[in-house]
Amino acid sequence: MNGSELRIFSGNSNRALAEEICRTINVPLGNATVTAFPDGESFVKINENVRGQDVFIIQSTCPPTNHHLMELVIMIDAARRASAARITAVLPFYGYARQDRKDQPRVPITAKLVANLLVAAGATRILTMDLHSQQIQGFFDIPVDHLYASPVFFAHLAKRKTDRPLVVCSPDVGRMKMASAYTDALGATLAVIAKKRRTPDEVEALTLVGEVAGCDVLIVDDMTETAGTITAAADKLKKSGAMTITAAVSHCILNETAYQRLKAGPIDELITTNSTPVNPRDLPIQVLSIARLLGDAIIRTNSNESVSGLFQIKGF
Template identity: 55%
Template sequence: MKILAGTAHRDLAERIAGDAGAELGHVEISRFPDGEVFVKIKDNVRGADLFIIQPLSYPPNESLMELLIMIDAAKRASANRITAVLPFYGYARQDRKDQPRVPITAKLVANLLVAAGANRLLTVDLHAQQIQGFFDIPVDHLYASPIIVRHLRAKRNLKNLVVVSPDPGGLKMAYGYARQLEAGLALIGKQRKSSSDVESAYLVGEVQDCDTLIVDDIVSTAGTLSGAAQLLKDSGARSIRAAVTHSLLCEKGVERIRASAIEELITTDSVPQRIQNDGFDLTILSLSELLAEAICRIHKQQSVSCLFRVEE
């Protein structure tokens, strides 16, 4: 087994390798004067079970091209099996045609990974479950919920907890959290006005005098979260927290969360944080142990189903 990484999130890759009991392999990644990516794998990977760690985070185009070129280099270096490890699968928000003349980029990225030579995909909390079906190679889809649930269970002051889905598409995720936390369930309907502005319209469920937890997979401009938090506050929620797997927060998103009723934003280190969290409570939980255990189990041909469970 060998583990390599691109430049998108070197810190996470080093933690994953350490937790897996392996050393991170040596890769030279540079740019030609015109910006093209150059990759050279310094270690011998012939016949290796190779794992390449690279979230498709900011800047996503650079991260994607680095990953594709690393996969191609590994394939031409005769690696036995190449597993692309994407803590964050970028371009997943465009997973269907919801208006004329738009792409399905989630499928495009799947095609690119397979064409480059990836034999397997390991990822966390896809934007939509059906993206797994875009691949003709095995996909191991992990969830951050066990890590986040353990964090929430340590909070003894949560009473009458209600898990809230900020849109109908996230109801299955919210139901999973509610079942693990033995909490109630609520749903918010929303109308998206633009890529960064969301209008929360209605609430289905009872949150009066309850601690609430909004769960989602991605936050960027925080329009969905801030709108949902305002609706919960107006409906009498006692406290409001948010748990989001992938934090792609921009400055506008930080301003919105800072001005919102959200007391704590819980997220993971699937992508590096680009902004300061001054003015609100930000908790970052690490995926390194989860991904390291998955890598070791895949290498040993063991089941990864146990990683879906929450330890009591």
């Protein structure tokens, strides 16, 4: 396949990102009608010929998650029935990723179910970023290109100058590998917080391992919805003598509780990406663009070039 066969379409979850990706790689955004009937049923029509083409459908499954997931599945099916040669589902944010294991009796593994839906609809490849857990790649029986937002964060953080030592903190044990990669790239030391989740939106930071007194601290996480984990970690760090606290979170699905916690909490700045739409609301929230990252991956996929060679980060 070559660049002339490339077609990019977008659902309604994050059209601004899709438009920016297209501007970045100088490819027009495809013409598709993605709307809903009065009863809420999604309707899709691709308004141009995609027969034999290499189709990329950009859609984050962010809130309203079920609606955007259905849009994506229906768009994939529409492209398949229009005889597209290859269909890549581009999910800057993969929803349902936290339901990736059976940790209670009689619960589903919904991350696997979503993978089955995408494949059944006709996706032949997945392009995504910063999955909640790496094993989700194995839920697919089709190729998955898994990118990291780390290069975007590194470029932003490298511009900062401070005389104080930097500590990268993992807000829970599950993010240790990510935090370790940041320490290698930024020349920092590592800290970790053990947490206890009391309710789905309430977290207690229990124990800090590492020295943060007199240091600037960077908390790294893959996603936040209520900001419970990162604000609980920030409280613990501030009480332990941290000077400034910055959080770098790949996906921000902020609800009202999150905004209230960020406003009242000790986090000096939250850095995130536009993988989902983010409204800073006059808070110190810096939104970095991943359009170039995803655009380069799309071009390389279309050209059958290596994607992992470009975006693999030391330590991952």
